[in-house]
Amino acid sequence: MFKLLGRTTSINVRKVLWALDELNMAYEREDWGLPIRDPKTPEFKALNPNAQVPVLIEGKFVLWESNAILIYLAGREGRLLPGQLQQRALALQWLGWQAAELNPPWGYAVNALIRKTPGYDDAAKIAESMAKWGAKMEILEAHLARGEALWRGTSLPLPIFR
Ligand SMILES: N[C@@H](CCC(=O)N[C@@H](CS)C(=O)NCC(=O)O)C(=O)O
Structure with a gap:
């Protein structure tokens, strides 16, 4: 099960939510990001030193940067990103x-x-x-x-x- 950290008002989080839904992938989402929950905390910065959302967590695997997350999800499912x-x-x-x-x-x-x-x-x-x-x-x-x-x-x- 994936965990996605990020508020739904963030465009970068929305990109990832869109991909997760397109790919029919199950996930939990935790609200992070101002003004809801400040990511500039040691706890969050241990996951993403940029203190930005989104962050994707899959077990011990932690990934930030929305486009890297999109490419990872597409590659993992073998869909959305063309193979050619x-x-x-x-x-x-x-x-x-x-x-x-x-x-x-x-x-x-x-x-x-x-x-x-x-x-x-x-x-x-x-x-x-x-x-x-x-x-x-x-x-x-x-x-x-x-x-x-x-x-x-x-x-x-x-x-x-x-
Ligand atoms: N290049 C990063 C940019 C991430 C970014 O700018 N995130 C914003 C929200 S869209 C953020 O975390 N702002 C601080 C906050 O919400 O507290 C990505 O694509 O993931």
Whole structure:
């Protein structure tokens, strides 16, 4: 039985919950992450020194970083992640892009406008954050609007996701 540490309001936890449900895997979830339960405790940091959610626990095996968890779960079940090398690379391309390119820009605007975090009140930085995030979303929108599959260019039939 898996244990997933993380609050359901976290986008990175939601990615993992989505995969667990897609894969019909049984799991328990424990609420961690602010404002519910502060992960900056010695107990939590012994599991993930970054004090961030999600963390997946399977017996003595502890895994953090949402994309690593997704890849692990997919690999363990032999589903969701394409086996063909180019298809797999394209899937990993979007996974990496989400974490490294799409995710970081919205931080300032979300803290300012949604979380109302003190200190996030610079209008120019809010505008910059929104513009940068919008530009990244346009890349995704354009890709989806073309109706192309993730594995565009591989000249392969669509993989069947069971
Ligand atoms: N790169 C990490 C990022 C994890 C992350 O940023 N988690 C946030 C929630 S989305 C977090 O733990 N924030 C601190 C908190 O919730 O207390 C991953 O993909 O797992």
